[in-house]
Amino acid sequence: MSEMNCEICGREIKGKGFKIVVEGSEVTVCGSCRQFGTEKKPSVASQQGARRVVLKKKRGSTKIEFTEELVENFHIIIRREREKRGWSQEQLAKKIQEKESLIKKIENAEITPEPEVVEKLEKLFNIKLREQVPEIKIEKSKSLVPTLGDVVVVKRKKK
Numbered sequence: 001m002s003e004m005n006c007e008i009c010g011r012e013i014k015g016k017g018f019k020i021v022v023e024g025s026e027v028t029v030c031g032s033c034r035q036f037g038t039e040k041k042p043s044v045a046s047q048q049g050a051r052r053v054v055l056k057k058k059r060g061s062t063k064i065e066f067t068e069e070l071v072e073n074f075h076i077i078i079r080r081e082r083e084k085r086g087w088s089q090e091q092l093a094k095k096i097q098e099k100e101s102l103i104k105k106i107e108n109a110e111i112t113p114e115p116e117v118v119e120k121l122e123k124l125f126n127i128k129l130r131e132q133v134p135e136i137k138i139e140k141s142k143s144l145v146p147t148l149g150d151v152v153v154v155k156r157k158k159k
């Protein structure tokens with residue numbers, strides 16, 4: 001409606017003027033000032049507002065995996081199973097071909113037994129020492145630094 005002035009040199013713009021991007025801000029300028037910025041091509045995204053573009057940014061994906069973990073009181077279970085059978089720690093060690101000191105440490109919860117030892121104990125006692133634990137993994141997108149495109153979008157002011 002009213003006449004427009006170039007946002008760079010201030011001169012009156014004849015005709016429609018040029019929309020360019022200077023340092024992330026969209027400005028309308030005259031023909032001689034259009035060289036100072038990047039020509040802005042109208043796109044669907046810009047017409048719908050800047051927010052849309054920001055939302056398109058890649059986000060991390062979430063997935064759930066199940067891992068086997070030792071039950072919390074595994075050492076108590078092992079001791080109980082052993083004592084139920086009237087075995088000494090040494091006897092148990094021999095049955096699974098491990099050292100007595102290892103059994104002692106396991107039963108005292110000083111160490112977490114290796115998976116193969118756990119397996120042997122599970123078979124020997126016919127029990128389960130592991131449980132399936134859901135693990136939520138969040139894969140972050142590669143870069144947390146906004147891309148140049150995002151910066152432009154965020155800075156741009158609506159007229």
Ligand SMILES: [Zn+2]
Pocket residue numbers: 006007008009010011029030031032033
């Ligand atoms: Zn100008």
